[in-house]
Amino acid sequence: MALDDEHWMRHALILARNAWQQGEVPVGAVIVRDGKILAEGWNQPITLHDPSAHAEMLALRTAGQTVGNYRLPNTTLYVTLEPCLMCVGAMLHARVERVVFGAYDPKTGAAGSAFDLLQHPRHYHKVAAVQGGVLQEECAALLQAFFRERRAAAALAKPAP
Ligand SMILES: [Zn+2]
Numbered sequence: 001m002a003l004d005d006e007h008w009m010r011h012a013l014i015l016a017r018n019a020w021q022q023g024e025v026p027v028g029a030v031i032v033r034d035g036k037i038l039a040e041g042w043n044q045p046i047t048l049h050d051p052s053a054h055a056e057m058l059a060l061r062t063a064g065q066t067v068g069n070y071r072l073p074n075t076t077l078y079v080t081l082e083p084c085l086m087c088v089g090a091m092l093h094a095r096v097e098r099v100v101f102g103a104y105d106p107k108t109g110a111a112g113s114a115f116d117l118l119q120h121p122r123h124y125h126k127v128a129a130v131q132g133g134v135l136q137e138e139c140a141a142l143l144q145a146f147f148r149e150r151r152a153a154a155a156l157a158k159p160a161p
Contacts, residue, residue: 011028
């Protein structure tokens with residue numbers, strides 16, 4: 001684990017709260033190069049009517065626009081939840097160098113939990129390093145709190161028997 005991993009993960013957690021405020025599953029992502037923020041994103045598929053609008057995808061798009069190149073070498077992508085298949089695919093296309101995630105996603109995580117595609121030997125390009133579990137408890141707790149609140153709201157919305 002690098003020295004400032006927790007620092008950037010805390011930043012990603014703040015971005016995840018933006019998603020919650022929009023009623024989206026709270027996941028945040030930040031792309032860092034040379035110790036500076038290159039791009040930020042938070043989950044908003046509902047808001048944007050876009051199944052690909054995961055936090056990582058939005059951050060990758062912004063980063064690409066910022067540097068004027070779809071390839072993003074020498075970057076580290078921080079995300080509060082283990083990335084899915086789609087996001088891992090995009091990270092490989094972008095040549096992201098290092099991926100750091102917070103909570104593990106045993107159901108759909110593609111960085112080692114459900115699938116292990118970030119460092120799959122058949123990829124021509126591989127993400128050089130993957131670090132999971134950074135601020136894992138905080139990242140998982142945010143998601144759990146969101147789903148708890150959503151269940152409570154759903155229960156309230158039901159008409160009394
Ligand atoms: Zn994803």
